Amino acid sequence: MPQPLTSLNPPAGAMLALHDVRKTFNAGTVNEVRALRGVNLSLPAGAFLVILGGNGSGKSTLLNAVAGAFRVDEGRIHIAGQDVTRWPEHARARLVGRVFQNPFTGTAPTMSIAENLALAARRGLRRGLGWALPGRLKAELRDQVSQLAMGLEDRLDNAIGSLSGGQRQALTLLMANWLKPELLLLDEHTAALDPKSADQVIRLTSQLITRHRLTTLMVTHSMQQAVNLGDRIVMMHQGSVACQFEGADKQRLGVPDLLARFEELRRRDMLDETAATLLHDTYI
Amino acid sequence: MEITRNDRADCCEIKLNGRLDAAWSEHVSQAVAGCVRDGQHAIALDMAEVNYLSSAGIRVLMLYARQLKNIQGRFTIVNASAPVRKVLVLSGLEPLMQAAPTLAASAAASGGARKVALPQAGVFAEVFPLDPTAVLRVQWPGNPEAWLAGGAMPSTGVVTEFAGGVMGLGLGVLPSGAAGEAECPGEFLAAAGAAVCLPADGANQPDYLVQQGALIPAVKVAYGMLGQGAFSQLLRFDQGPGRQGLPLSDVIRASLEAAGGGAAGLVLVAETASLVGAALRKTPPAPPPGSPPPGLFDFPGVRDWLSFTAEPAFANSTCLIVGFAATGARGPGLKLLRPLVPSGEIHGHFHAAAFPYRPLRKGRVDLAETVQFLFQAGTVTGLLHLLHDWRQPNGAGESRLLRGACWCAPLEI
Numbered sequence: 001m002p003q004p005l006t007s008l009n010p011p012a013g014a015m016l017a018l019h020d021v022r023k024t025f026n027a028g029t030v031n032e033v034r035a036l037r038g039v040n041l042s043l044p045a046g047a048f049l050v051i052l053g054g055n056g057s058g059k060s061t062l063l064n065a066v067a068g069a070f071r072v073d074e075g076r077i078h079i080a081g082q083d084v085t086r087w088p089e090h091a092r093a094r095l096v097g098r099v100f101q102n103p104f105t106g107t108a109p110t111m112s113i114a115e116n117l118a119l120a121a122r123r124g125l126r127r128g129l130g131w132a133l134p135g136r137l138k139a140e141l142r143d144q145v146s147q148l149a150m151g152l153e154d155r156l157d158n159a160i161g162s163l164s165g166g167q168r169q170a171l172t173l174l175m176a177n178w179l180k181p182e183l184l185l186l187d188e189h190t191a192a193l194d195p196k197s198a199d200q201v202i203r204l205t206s207q208l209i210t211r212h213r214l215t216t217l218m219v220t221h222s223m224q225q226a227v228n229l230g231d232r233i234v235m236m237h238q239g240s241v242a243c244q245f246e247g248a249d250k251q252r253l254g255v256p257d258l259l260a261r262f263e264e265l266r267r268r269d270m271l272d273e274t275a276a277t278l279l280h281d282t283y284i
Numbered sequence: 285m286e287i288t289r290n291d292r293a294d295c296c297e298i299k300l301n302g303r304l305d306a307a308w309s310e311h312v313s314q315a316v317a318g319c320v321r322d323g324q325h326a327i328a329l330d331m332a333e334v335n336y337l338s339s340a341g342i343r344v345l346m347l348y349a350r351q352l353k354n355i356q357g358r359f360t361i362v363n364a365s366a367p368v369r370k371v372l373v374l375s376g377l378e379p380l381m382q383a384a385p386t387l388a389a390s391a392a393a394s395g396g397a398r399k400v401a402l403p404q405a406g407v408f409a410e411v412f413p414l415d416p417t418a419v420l421r422v423q424w425p426g427n428p429e430a431w432l433a434g435g436a437m438p439s440t441g442v443v444t445e446f447a448g449g450v451m452g453l454g455l456g457v458l459p460s461g462a463a464g465e466a467e468c469p470g471e472f473l474a475a476a477g478a479a480v481c482l483p484a485d486g487a488n489q490p491d492y493l494v495q496q497g498a499l500i501p502a503v504k505v506a507y508g509m510l511g512q513g514a515f516s517q518l519l520r521f522d523q524g525p526g527r528q529g530l531p532l533s534d535v536i537r538a539s540l541e542a543a544g545g546g547a548a549g550l551v552l553v554a555e556t557a558s559l560v561g562a563a564l565r566k567t568p569p570a571p572p573p574g575s576p577p578p579g580l581f582d583f584p585g586v587r588d589w590l591s592f593t594a595e596p597a598f599a600n601s602t603c604l605i606v607g608f609a610a611t612g613a614r615g616p617g618l619k620l621l622r623p624l625v626p627s628g629e630i631h632g633h634f635h636a637a638a639f640p641y642r643p644l645r646k647g648r649v650d651l652a653e654t655v656q657f658l659f660q661a662g663t664v665t666g667l668l669h670l671l672h673d674w675r676q677p678n679g680a681g682e683s684r685l686l687r688g689a690c691w692c693a694p695l696e697i
Binding site for chain 1: 488562565584586594669679
């Protein structure tokens with residue numbers, strides 16, 4: 001089983017380390033939501049972690065906390081050995097590549113494919129008054145886009161908004177990986193795609209992660225994807241890590257096993273004070 | 285294709301109209317499965333209006349012919365159309381074309397059985413005498429207090445062999461024999477040379493041992509209750525049409541009456557409508573040395589180590605239930621027995637192992653054969669300590685059984 005972090009220093013070799021991360025939204029109001037309740041996680045370089053969980057379990061909040069979409073209330077976050085807990089989102093962008101659920105997020109629809117990719121190539125870097133698309137970069141763009149095998153290398157001047165969701169998500173994936181980020185975050189990035197496009201994007205995701213040995217956090221609702229992909233699964237429940245599977249446990253895992261775990265979590269929630277009294281009186 | 289079901293007194297007739305091919309074979313299969321699930325073991329497939337039969341359809345016919353033969357039921361094809369008749373003759377399945385089956389065979393198997401009422405459900409169980417002098421000698425290996433004080437396997441744990449003549453339940457592990465390996469006792473049950481255990485290691489995966497050759501299942505028992513001997517009576521119960529199921533307490537009451545004692549040991553194999561109960565999820569934490577036992581059932585800590593089916597579970601299963609029961613007069617005095625109904629009229633302790641659904645043969649059946657038949661599925665889907673959730677107004681109630689067999693004998697204490 002993975003060892004929880006016990007100090008404020010990340011474990012040696014950890015590409016991502018979270019120590020006792022907590023976040024409450026609308027604290028002190030009737031709408032208070034304790035979204036993260038002390039999450040500890042350590043991910044070595046090259047690891048591919050899949051995060052599963054029901055609606056409101058905190059999995060997307062966890063991803064957003066790592067990306068820097070908000071500041072956490074407590075705890076520390078280290079990426080590539082650097083304490084990024086207080087870094088704003090744009091500062092973390094040079095370490096983190098990200099693909100969102102909505103294919104229309106993360107790209108500029110009126111700009112061309114080439115222009116969007118050129119922006120991705122400068123993500124997190126200083127930008128000056130030079131040509132956005134020098135000839136050398138154009139050749140590289142064509143080469144990289146051709147690897148998607150979608151015929152988009154001949155449409156580099158087309159507006160990205162004219163592409164299908166699947167094509168756009170594939171390009172977003174390429175953009176997120178352009179600078180070989182220390183950490184790739186995938187936030188249900190196939191949820192809005194039709195089954196065929198989703199399969200295509202998942203295949204591409206797997207290829208890119210394997211080829212570049214990317215350290216990856218993927219949030220998904222698909223138990224089949226969780227079983228097929230990655231080398232570790234974390235199941236979130238009510239803002240905490242409920243259980244983890246890796247190594248041989250992950251390999252033998254099937255969708256029915258995951259369904260059984262979800263059912264177990266549901267049963268846990270249904271065990272209330274009256275049930276505890278009943279068990280006290282009748283169990284032993 | 286049109287599929288029409290007609291339940292008659294002596295058999296279930298399914299009338300098909302259209303093509304029985306790959307597109308429809310699964311639907312026909314589901315229709316036949318539904319009849320079997322409703323307890324109909326005599327099925328007639330009327331194929332007068334079937335104009336085409338492919339190999340996908342033949343597969344379904346063979347599947348249910350075999351399944352119903354295994355449980356001594358009957359599956360026949362009546363009024364076969366000319367195209368169907370031709371395919372059946374060419375494929376060697378002509379023997380399936382017979383007159384509509386009847387329940388004569390199973391009625392004959394019931395000969396000599398007396399009846400005992402299940403008053404709450406308003407039905408009668410058939411009671412087959414086995415060995416009128418048989419009793420079960422009771423033992424209580426291990427010590428629940430030692431487990432409660434220590435959490436894991438206490439030093440008082442006892443390795444117990446469960447050969448064919450021993451039934452039992454409690455908390456235990458299937459011992460590996462490896463030195464230093466952590467032992468997490470969880471619910472177990474054993475009967476007829478089979479033992480099932482759900483280790484409390486968080487994996488939630490029951491494991492089992494079945495007697496084979498010289499291999500006799502053994503369980504290291506943290507605490508439990510055993511009965512050694514033979515059974516005196518066999519009850520066959522069936523709720524008839526419907527899916528609501530008979531309350532477990534009703535079957536237990538009838539078994540106590542049939543066994544003729546104030547206390548009895550019971551082994552049931554039954555098709556389930558639902559099971560309600562709890563199981564150890566993890567080994568509860570051990571208190572620091574010298575400290576009193578922790579409040580294990582305190583909320584919310586109890587959630588960490590105990591799993592409870594707050595709503596009916598294992599609806600479409602066949603289960604093996606092992607337990608002990610006594611009337612209100614004797615029950616409170618017997619270790620490990622707790623009230624099974626709010627009135628305290630009967631006390632008991634029952635564990636159930638759930639298996640994928642398999643229909644059970646009707647009439648007089650053999651315990652060892654029936655238990656072996658369950659394990660042929662190769663999977664035990666769950667193990668529960670059965671409880672009656674009598675909380676008002678939203679309790680899950682008690683476990684309910686569609687039909688099954690119950691072997692019972694009075695206890696010798």
